[in-house]
Amino acid sequence: MPELPEVETVRRGLERWVVGKKFSQVRALHPRVLNPHSIAPLEVLEGARVKSVERRGKFLWFLLNRPETLVAHLGMSGQFLIQPIATGEVRHLRASFMLGSWGRSARQMQFIDQRTFGWLAVDQLQDGIPTLVQHIARDPFDQEFNRKAIIAKIASRKTQIKKALLDQSIMSGVGNIYADESLWRAKIHPESYCEELSNAQIGRVIDKARQVMAQALEVGGTSFDDLYINVNGESGYFERSLAVYGQEGEPCPRCGREIRRIIFANRSSHFCPTCQAR
Numbered sequence: 392m393p394e395l396p397e398v399e400t401v402r403r404g405l406e407r408w409v410v411g412k413k414f415s416q417v418r419a420l421h422p423r424v425l426n427p428h429s430i431a432p433l434e435v436l437e438g439a440r441v442k443s444v445e446r447r448g449k450f451l452w453f454l455l456n457r458p459e460t461l462v463a464h465l466g467m468s469g470q471f472l473i474q475p476i477a478t479g480e481v482r483h484l485r486a487s488f489m490l491g492s493w494g495r496s497a498r499q500m501q502f503i504d505q506r507t508f509g510w511l512a513v514d515q516l517q518d519g520i521p522t523l524v525q526h527i528a529r530d531p532f533d534q535e536f537n538r539k540a541i542i543a544k545i546a547s548r549k550t551q552i553k554k555a556l557l558d559q560s561i562m563s564g565v566g567n568i569y570a571d572e573s574l575w576r577a578k579i580h581p582e583s584y585c586e587e588l589s590n591a592q593i594g595r596v597i598d599k600a601r602q603v604m605a606q607a608l609e610v611g612g613t614s615f616d617d618l619y620i621n622v623n624g625e626s627g628y629f630e631r632s633l634a635v636y637g638q639e640g641e642p643c644p645r646c647g648r649e650i651r652r653i654i655f656a657n658r659s660s661h662f663c664p665t666c667q668a669r
């Protein structure tokens with residue numbers, strides 16, 4: 392599932408291709424592409440011009456020259472591709488936005504989603520943030536991210552650290568891959584209770600989350616199963632640098648002990664039993 396580095400890679404690609412462009416034709420091609428909370432069908436955005444592409448955590452939205460905004464969530468397998476106007480059939484194409492006027496150089500922004508957990512929505516802005524993104528906390532790359540306040544918030548949770556890290560209403564952007572990697576880097580067991588951890592340890596987890604996501608962003612994110620690609624159709628290659636995620640049975644890059652996988656909160660958690668002893 393795309394996490395912050397993958398979504399930011401997509402945002403940067405979209406920014407390059409769509410800012411200043413007009414959605415000259417909009418087509419929704421699958422009933423599930425429209426979020427049920429959308430205030431209108433996607434087609435109402437025909438004629439809107441894109442001012443910027445924004446992101447918070449794993450959510451994207453397009454600021455337009457109108458009060459409405461287009462919000463996107465990639466879900467498990469959503470992709471945006473910028474392509475020349477399609478002539479043949481495009482597999483799993485859920486929505487298409489023609490950019491600018493017809494002509495030889497005309498391009499289309501395509502939303503492709505094999506597993507249909509991704510969605511698009513027409514939404515309104517409240518203080519610059521779409522209604523659908525209001526419950527999402529700032530991510531560690533946000534200029535107004537308040538590290539101290541987040542440490543206090545996590546410390547007060549009566550839950551395990553990994554659950555707190557995945558809670559998008561505390562800090563956004565981190566999903567299963569980068570949670571496991573951050574905890575390994577910070578040498579914290581995923582099942583440690585937040586109240587067992589010192590503020591310094593929680594701070595270290597947050598810093599490592601930011602660090603690992605920044606490094607992933609530099610190489611275009613992690614592409615696990617070809618479902619995530621950037622707007623040019625290229626994969627990221629951070630999976631080569633993953634220390635624990637998907638590495639069950641492999642040696643820990645730090646101590647050589649076998650990486651273990653446990654099921655935790657209905658998802659896999661990967662960790663080193665020596666480096667991340669409880």
Ligand SMILES: [Zn+2]
Pocket residue numbers: 643644645646647648663664665666667
């Ligand atoms: Zn180790």
